[in-house]
Amino acid sequence: xxxxxxxxxxxxxxxxxxxxxxxxxxxxxxxxxxxxxxxxxxxxxxxxxxxxxxxxxxxxxxxxxxxxxxxxxxxxxxxxxxxxxxxxxxxxxxxxxxxxxxxxxxxxxxxxxxxxxxxxxxxxxxxxxxxxxxxxxxxxxxxxxxxxxxxxxxxxxxxxxxxxxxxxxxxx
Numbered sequence: 271x272x273x274x275x276x277x278x279x280x281x282x283x284x285x286x287x288x289x290x291x292x293x294x295x296x297x298x299x300x301x302x303x304x305x306x307x308x309x310x311x312x313x314x315x316x317x318x319x320x321x322x323x324x325x326x327x328x329x330x331x332x333x334x335x336x337x338x339x340x341x342x343x344x345x346x347x348x349x350x351x352x353x354x355x356x357x358x359x360x361x362x363x364x365x366x367x368x369x370x371x372x373x374x375x376x377x378x379x380x381x382x383x384x385x386x387x388x389x390x391x392x393x394x395x396x397x398x399x400x401x402x403x404x405x406x407x408x409x410x411x412x413x414x415x416x417x418x419x420x421x422x423x424x425x426x427x428x429x430x431x432x433x434x435x436x437x438x439x440x441x442x
Contacts, residue, residue: 278435
């Protein structure tokens with residue numbers, strides 16, 4: 271992308287992050303932004319910075335930092351997936367029951383950063399990081415994970431390239 275996508279303007283908001291916060295704040299009691307360093311943001315929000323227990327940075331360390339912050343299951347959504355709907359999380363919640371995680375899946379594949387994660391497996395997560403295994407998929411294979419299938423790939427459209435960002439902006 272060439273730029274930090276979390277800071278790109280989107281959907282009438284100054285940043286994609288602010289767009290996502292505003293959009294999903296109506297779905298949940300509280301919304302938090304996971305980040306390496308909150309100093310990059312010039313707006314107020316509830317930020318959860320990556321743990322400094324580790325030298326590396328990865329989505330798995332971000333997940334660890336988030337789960338460490340809560341005493342309950344948490345809904346996770348990547349900032350660069352602006353079309354995920356409230357109904358997706360409602361369907362994931364129905365599937366959660368006694369699982370450690372429920373992850374969205376579509377014809378495209380699994381969407382590890384669109385799911386609900388329990389904090390009761392945080393020790394397994396920490397051991398995986400300590401072994402320098404930063405793949406979320408490997409973590410999900412170690413815990414009791416369920417996958418909820420959705421027919422619509424567009425819900426999980428992810429902006430990683432400038433063309434994808436331009437396409438997503440045109441949808442608004």
